[in-house]
Amino acid sequence: MKAQVISRSPVKDRLNLADVVPLPSPITVLVETVSVCNLRCSFCPTGDVVLSKSTGKYRGLMDMPLFEKIVSDIDEFPSPISVLHIQKDGEPLLHKEFVDMVSMAGSSQNIKRVETTTNGTMLNPDLNQRIVESPLARIKISVYGLSNQDFKETAGVEVDFKKYVENIKDLYLRKTKLQIYIKIMEEGLSQGQKDFFLETFGDICDTIFFEHCVENWPEFDSGNTLQTMSGNIGMLGQPVRAYKKVCPQPFYNLTVCADGTVTACCADWEVKLIVGNVKESSLLEIWKNDTFNDFRMMMLRGERKNHPVCGTCGYPTYTCVDDFDDEASLVLERFNKYG
Numbered sequence: 001m002k003a004q005v006i007s008r009s010p011v012k013d014r015l016n017l018a019d020v021v022p023l024p025s026p027i028t029v030l031v032e033t034v035s036v037c038n039l040r041c042s043f044c045p046t047g048d049v050v051l052s053k054s055t056g057k058y059r060g061l062m063d064m065p066l067f068e069k070i071v072s073d074i075d076e077f078p079s080p081i082s083v084l085h086i087q088k089d090g091e092p093l094l095h096k097e098f099v100d101m102v103s104m105a106g107s108s109q110n111i112k113r114v115e116t117t118t119n120g121t122m123l124n125p126d127l128n129q130r131i132v133e134s135p136l137a138r139i140k141i142s143v144y145g146l147s148n149q150d151f152k153e154t155a156g157v158e159v160d161f162k163k164y165v166e167n168i169k170d171l172y173l174r175k176t177k178l179q180i181y182i183k184i185m186e187e188g189l190s191q192g193q194k195d196f197f198l199e200t201f202g203d204i205c206d207t208i209f210f211e212h213c214v215e216n217w218p219e220f221d222s223g224n225t226l227q228t229m230s231g232n233i234g235m236l237g238q239p240v241r242a243y244k245k246v247c248p249q250p251f252y253n254l255t256v257c258a259d260g261t262v263t264a265c266c267a268d269w270e271v272k273l274i275v276g277n278v279k280e281s282s283l284l285e286i287w288k289n290d291t292f293n294d295f296r297m298m299m300l301r302g303e304r305k306n307h308p309v310c311g312t313c314g315y316p317t318y319t320c321v322d323d324f325d326d327e328a329s330l331v332l333e334r335f336n337k338y339g
Contacts, residue, residue, distance in 0.1 A: 001202035018324035025077035032088030040156030058259035073283035093122035106135025186210035218313035247316035300332035
């Protein structure tokens with residue numbers, strides 16, 4: 001097998017957030033260019049169309065002028081961001097201007113790297129060629145089935161698995177600098193299925209991993225469709241504490257939804273944690289505004305457990321690999337002084 005077995009966010013050599021926050025610029029900016037999906041996975045709220053519509057959130061595509069404004073706003077940050085991630089809850093390859101957006105973002109001197117996450121079902125030779133010619137640095141492919149029937153049961157749609165694999169292989173053979181990461185959820189897989197996954201995808205990607213299925217969405221119950229992890233192991237296999245009082249994400253990440261709404265958290269599928277709108281303010285203004293800082297300081301004061309949305313959310317505990325609970329009081333002092 002050619003691929004390295006390594007998670008998408010290895011803990012080793014990560015920046016210690018407690019030493020650097022408050023940050024003058026976010027480390028990552030996540031842009032939801034598409035807020036709908038072509039799959040109907042029962043463990044994801046976007047897959048439940050009725051539920052998603054009931055929230056009142058915008059369901060559709062981001063227009064190019066808005067994306068252009070976002071990139072222009074990123075250019076105003078005092079220091080470059082490490083990653084622009086084009087994806088949130090939906091399937092980014094549904095957007096016909098996806099590659100154009102990647103190219104626009106890649107031309108910015110204030111964006112070090114452009115990445116995306118996809119289910120891979122939209123890949124085809126023509127799109128693959130455009131992707132490898134673009135400045136996209138990494139594509140993370142989530143595999144939701146190991147056969148036609150698997151996809152039907154897990155993702156609720158018909159997928160030609162043989163063609164699916166051929167299209168990913170085609171992307172791999174065309175690429176030069178693009179990094180391909182492929183993952184599947186380990187829960188529910190037999191040893192034979194794990195071996196088949198590695199045999200099928202291990203030679204057509206750069207890194208590969210078995211991620212864990214965890215309760216990742218606030219106020220959403222994935223039900224009994226998939227066995228979920230609990231205890232002391234996180235989504236990426238990292239050790240976790242029983243309850244993390246500080247969610248690290250709002251301290252380093254900025255999330256822009258498809259209609260321009262900015263939320264304090266990428267797991268905010270209902271878009272309840274609104275801190276601004278890029279149509280009304282610049283990203284730099286939103287990053288530093290009182291609403292966002294009040295939300296961060298709520299975390300630092302240890303009040304997450306009482307928050308109506310964040311209190312029972314599993315994202316900080318099981319998905320975030322960063323942890324500065326022990327330094328929260330020191331970081332709070334710094335926020336009061338410089339934030």
